[in-house]
Amino acid sequence: MSGFFDFIQNFRWLLDPLDVVIVAFIIYRIILLIKGTRAVQMLFGLAVILLVYVTSQVTGLYTLHWILDNFLSSIILVIVVLFQNDIRRALIHVGANPFFTDLSYREENEIISELVKACVNMANRRIGALVVIERETGIKDFLEVGTEIDSKVTSDLIASIFLPYSPLHDGALVVQQGRLTRAGCFLPLSQNPDISKALGTRHRAAIGLTELVDAVAIVVSEETGKISMVVGGRITRDLDSTALSRVLKTLLEPRNTRKKK
Numbered sequence: 001m002s003g004f005f006d007f008i009q010n011f012r013w014l015l016d017p018l019d020v021v022i023v024a025f026i027i028y029r030i031i032l033l034i035k036g037t038r039a040v041q042m043l044f045g046l047a048v049i050l051l052v053y054v055t056s057q058v059t060g061l062y063t064l065h066w067i068l069d070n071f072l073s074s075i076i077l078v079i080v081v082l083f084q085n086d087i088r089r090a091l092i093h094v095g096a097n098p099f100f101t102d103l104s105y106r107e108e109n110e111i112i113s114e115l116v117k118a119c120v121n122m123a124n125r126r127i128g129a130l131v132v133i134e135r136e137t138g139i140k141d142f143l144e145v146g147t148e149i150d151s152k153v154t155s156d157l158i159a160s161i162f163l164p165y166s167p168l169h170d171g172a173l174v175v176q177q178g179r180l181t182r183a184g185c186f187l188p189l190s191q192n193p194d195i196s197k198a199l200g201t202r203h204r205a206a207i208g209l210t211e212l213v214d215a216v217a218i219v220v221s222e223e224t225g226k227i228s229m230v231v232g233g234r235i236t237r238d239l240d241s242t243a244l245s246r247v248l249k250t251l252l253e254p255r256n257t258r259k260k261k
C-alpha cells in the first residue's frame with residue numbers, strides 16, 4: 001500500500017494542478033446550482049457579515065468582533081442549515097439515475113404531444129391540473145399519499161384523471177420513465193416568500209417540488225385556464241401549446257438522442 005502512495009508522490013507535479021482543477025470544478029458546479037435561487041441572497045448576506053467581521057477586527061470594535069467570531073466559528077453548521085435544500089439537491093444529483101434515456105426520440109415526442117394536448121384541452125375547459133415529470137433525480141421520496149397507476153401517457157386519460165368528480169383529481173399526476181405512475185400525490189409546498197400571492201397551493205406545490213429535484217412540473221390553472229411550466233423552482237406562466245411543446249422537448253430530451261440527431 002505504501003508503495004502505491006510512493007508511486008503517487010512521483011506525480012506530485014501533476015497532483016497540484018489536478019487539485020486546483022477539481023476545486024475550480026466544484027466551485028463552478030456550486031455556482032450553477034445556486035444561480036438564480038435564494039441561496040445567492042443568503043450567500044450575499046454571509047459575505048456582508050464577513051466584511052463586518054474583518055472591519056470590526058481592524059477598527060478594534062471588540063464586542064462586535066467577539067460576537068461575530070463566535071457566530072462564524074460555527075459557520076459550517078450555519079451553512080448546512082441555511083443551504084440544506086441546495087446541499088440535498090446537489091447530493092441527490094451526484095447519485096442521479098438517467099431516467100427517460102430508454103425512450104426513443106419518437107416515443108418521447110409522442111409523450112410530449114399527448115401531455116400538451118391534455119393540458120390545452122384542460123386549460124380550455126378550466127380544469128385544474130398538476131403534472132410532474134421526473135427527470136434524472138428520483139422523486140419518490142417527495143411524493144405523499146397518491147395512488148399507483150401504470151399506464152401509457154395518453155391525453156384522454158390525463159384529462160379524465162383531472163375531471164372534478166374523479167377520485168384522483170386532487171394532487172399531482174406523476175410521469176416516470178415515460179409512463180403515468182401515480183395520481184393524487186401531495187407535494188411539498190414551497191416556502192419561498194417571494195412567490196406571487198396570486199399563486200395558490202397548486203402552483204406552490206409545483207414550485208416546492210422542483211426546488212428540491214430536477215423534475216419538470218406543468219400546472220393548468222382552474223381559475224385562469226393558463227398553463228405554467230415550473231423547473232428549478234422557477235415558474236413560466238401563460239404558455240401556449242407551441243411554447244409548452246418546445247420547452248418540454250428541450251427539457252426532456254434524452255441525452256443519447258440529443259447526440260444522434
Ligand SMILES: Nc1ncnc2c1ncn2[C@@H]1O[C@H](COP(=O)(O)OP(=O)(O)OP(=O)(O)O)[C@@H](O)[C@H]1O
Pocket residue numbers: 128129130169170171172185186187188189198199200201202203204205220221222223224
Ligand atoms: N401539496 C399539494 N400537492 C399537490 N397538489 C396540491 C397540493 N396542495 C393543493 N394541491 C392541489 O391544488 C388544488 C387547490 O388549488 P388552489 O386553488 O389552492 O391553487 P392555485 O395555485 O390557485 O390553482 P388554480 O389556479 O388552479 O386555482 C387542490 O385541489 C389540489 O388538487
